[in-house]
Amino acid sequence: MYTVQAISEAQLLRLEDLREKVNVALRTLIQREVNKGAGEVAKLSGEILLSGGKRLRPLLGIFCYEVAGGKDIDEIMDLALAFEMIHTATLIHDDINDAAKLRRGVTTLHERIGQPKAIIAGDWLFVQGYGLSGRYTKECIDLIREACANIAVSEFKQLDHVLDLSTSPEDYLDIVRGKTAGPFAAVCESAAIIAGASPEQSQALGRFGMELGIAFQLMDDLLDLRGDERMGKPRGKDVLEGKMTLPLIHSLTLLHGERRRHLAAILNNFNDGLWDELMGLLETSDSIMYAESLMLTHLERAIHELDKFPSSMAKSLLMQVAENVHTRHD
Amino acid sequence: MYTVQAISEAQLLRLEDLREKVNVALRTLIQREVNKGAGEVAKLSGEILLSGGKRLRPLLGIFCYEVAGGKDIDEIMDLALAFEMIHTATLIHDDINDAAKLRRGVTTLHERIGQPKAIIAGDWLFVQGYGLSGRYTKECIDLIREACANIAVSEFKQLDHVLDLSTSPEDYLDIVRGKTAGPFAAVCESAAIIAGASPEQSQALGRFGMELGIAFQLMDDLLDLRGDERMGKPRGKDVLEGKMTLPLIHSLTLLHGERRRHLAAILNNFNDGLWDELMGLLETSDSIMYAESLMLTHLERAIHELDKFPSSMAKSLLMQVAENVHTRHD
Numbered sequence: 001m002y003t004v005q006a007i008s009e010a011q012l013l014r015l016e017d018l019r020e021k022v023n024v025a026l027r028t029l030i031q032r033e034v035n036k037g038a039g040e041v042a043k044l045s046g047e048i049l050l051s052g053g054k055r056l057r058p059l060l061g062i063f064c065y066e067v068a069g070g071k072d073i074d075e076i077m078d079l080a081l082a083f084e085m086i087h088t089a090t091l092i093h094d095d096i097n098d099a100a101k102l103r104r105g106v107t108t109l110h111e112r113i114g115q116p117k118a119i120i121a122g123d124w125l126f127v128q129g130y131g132l133s134g135r136y137t138k139e140c141i142d143l144i145r146e147a148c149a150n151i152a153v154s155e156f157k158q159l160d161h162v163l164d165l166s167t168s169p170e171d172y173l174d175i176v177r178g179k180t181a182g183p184f185a186a187v188c189e190s191a192a193i194i195a196g197a198s199p200e201q202s203q204a205l206g207r208f209g210m211e212l213g214i215a216f217q218l219m220d221d222l223l224d225l226r227g228d229e230r231m232g233k234p235r236g237k238d239v240l241e242g243k244m245t246l247p248l249i250h251s252l253t254l255l256h257g258e259r260r261r262h263l264a265a266i267l268n269n270f271n272d273g274l275w276d277e278l279m280g281l282l283e284t285s286d287s288i289m290y291a292e293s294l295m296l297t298h299l300e301r302a303i304h305e306l307d308k309f310p311s312s313m314a315k316s317l318l319m320q321v322a323e324n325v326h327t328r329h330d
Numbered sequence: 331m332y333t334v335q336a337i338s339e340a341q342l343l344r345l346e347d348l349r350e351k352v353n354v355a356l357r358t359l360i361q362r363e364v365n366k367g368a369g370e371v372a373k374l375s376g377e378i379l380l381s382g383g384k385r386l387r388p389l390l391g392i393f394c395y396e397v398a399g400g401k402d403i404d405e406i407m408d409l410a411l412a413f414e415m416i417h418t419a420t421l422i423h424d425d426i427n428d429a430a431k432l433r434r435g436v437t438t439l440h441e442r443i444g445q446p447k448a449i450i451a452g453d454w455l456f457v458q459g460y461g462l463s464g465r466y467t468k469e470c471i472d473l474i475r476e477a478c479a480n481i482a483v484s485e486f487k488q489l490d491h492v493l494d495l496s497t498s499p500e501d502y503l504d505i506v507r508g509k510t511a512g513p514f515a516a517v518c519e520s521a522a523i524i525a526g527a528s529p530e531q532s533q534a535l536g537r538f539g540m541e542l543g544i545a546f547q548l549m550d551d552l553l554d555l556r557g558d559e560r561m562g563k564p565r566g567k568d569v570l571e572g573k574m575t576l577p578l579i580h581s582l583t584l585l586h587g588e589r590r591r592h593l594a595a596i597l598n599n600f601n602d603g604l605w606d607e608l609m610g611l612l613e614t615s616d617s618i619m620y621a622e623s624l625m626l627t628h629l630e631r632a633i634h635e636l637d638k639f640p641s642s643m644a645k646s647l648l649m650q651v652a653e654n655v656h657t658r659h660d
Contacts, residue, residue, distance in 0.1 A: 038483045093449050131474075141464030160370075
């Protein structure tokens with residue numbers, strides 16, 4: 001089992017300092033676009049962008065850049081912002097497609113301003129994010145393009161698997177690699193390239209991002225089964241939407257006969273009143289525990305990739321980010 | 331008044347040859363993505379991309395590149411494809427937002443595969459298009475980002491002006507510059523930059539694109555008032571959607587008293603049964619003729635920008651493209 005030391009005061013300060021740097025840079029960018037006449041689309045997209053979020057992708061980019069030997073944060077900041085803006089764009093479009101009412105406890109954009117403007121606001125953030133990557137080499141831009149295209153490819157697959165009770169763990173991992181883990185890998189690998197790392201080092205950090213991203217999504221699946229009203233995250237949202245998360249896939253695979261039929265019936269007609277029955281069946285098949293173990297395996301693999309790099313503040317912070325995946329609540 | 335010579339056999343062959351080159355390159359790109367495992371999203375986006383279209387933006391890019399002294403079409407092809415893919419992405423998202431049933435006489439993507447996949451297919455094309463621009467300089471990428479961001483800004487404004495009968499010609503031009511003419515200007519100017527043209531030359535071709543784009547949109551407005559069932563373009567679609575096109579704005583400005591109230595009532599409750607009354611009022615205010623004259627003015631201005639460049643096949647073809655804006659039917 002992997003172990004990560006408790007975060008030190010200095011690490012915590014550095015983490016908060018960088019998160020604030022990212023927030024300031026995002027605010028500045030939005031303000032610049034508003035000043036240039038982008039008006040309402042920049043204001044509204046900016047509100048969503050600045051309404052919270054852990055800035056996980058930017059922080060991963062910055063820490064990987066430093067772990068790979070990069071010294072000038074200004075050199076990596078545009079990449080960090082690009083991934084955050086692209087991520088926010090996909091959230092806005094996802095929320096439309098999921099007909100979601102809330103995001104981080106706040107009314108979703110399409111609920112506030114209507115679907116047409118929300119689609120366009122997502123497009124605008126996409127363009128801004130993609131445009132920010134224009135200062136880097138073709139190699140980096142290709143990595144980003146590949147990752148972003150794969151988000152779309154995987155979202156298609158995910159839609160095809162809605163309420164498909166025969167979805168396999170391989171289908172699941174395939175979707176997760178494209179939708180969540182691929183962008184994590186891309187920000188880590190391209191940050192290393194920008195820092196001037198060797199191909200071996202860049203690829204190791206790419207694998208770190210991929211494994212971390214898989215763990216992150218597994219945790220997301222688990223959180224959906226816990227829910228957290230404080231975070232505006234109602235429990236069972238994925239189940240309600242027919243998304244085949246790993247605990248469900250695992251349980252459907254293990255259960256047989258009457259129990260499997262019962263689980264299938266619950267998933268096909270889910271409502272919150274069926275919650276206790278669902279949790280009982282998942283417990284019978286140890287599916288929550290299985291997903292937790294698998295998440296820890298991927299976290300371990302992620303951290304293992306960092307072995308190749310010398311100790312540093314940035315490396316400790318990367319390990320903290322990994323630890324936070326495990327302990328996060330939203 | 332400007333005059334353009336009839337197209338010669340050689341010009342026609344060159345035009346068709348290049349259009350086919352663009353089509354082949356688009357098909358190859360889609361096939362490569364399908365082969366790489368992009369699957370359904372690439373196939374469906376590819377179908378829309380390859381289902382027709384005049385390839386106006388790619389052709390403008392190629393001709394401007396040549397007019398500006400570029401010699402190697404392979405150098406400009408990615409830019410040409412990028413603009414076509416981004417354009418198609420905006421069409422898919424626009425069709426969702428307009429709840430359009432048909433595009434080029436064919437059922438729209440969201441009608442065939444549902445809105446969620448259609449939004450994502452648009453995103454995929456956006457990413458592909460944007461990614462293709464990654465091989466060019468930051469100056470070019472910034473031009474493209476600016477143009478794409480302005481599409482979103484202008485679409486927001488357009489939505490705000492739906493059925494706003496006080497929309498002014500200035501509001502209209504502002505929207506058209508961002509939504510239609512800006513991307514024309516960007517493909518022309520960036521193609522010139524890639525060809526190694528001087529800033530003066532590149533900006534002249536940028537202005538050529540801007541003026542041509544304004545003329546193109548004015549023609550689009552006029553075609554909506556003519557309609558063409560063969561092209562799958564029903565008449566009065568813009569009117570039905572409450573889009574404030576120039577002939578309507580002009581007529582609302584000129585008419586007074588009872589006639590203006592009548593026009594306002596027609597626009598607020600439009601259906602095809604009110605067609606003849608609408609056309610009668612537009613005729614009273616000479617608004618169709620006004621929009622046509624304005625279109626010709628912008629075409630003239632566009633062609634005037636080409637004066638600075640020596641005669642060449644590419645220049646003749648650019649003038650033909652301008653002429654086609656005037657004579658087009660869809």
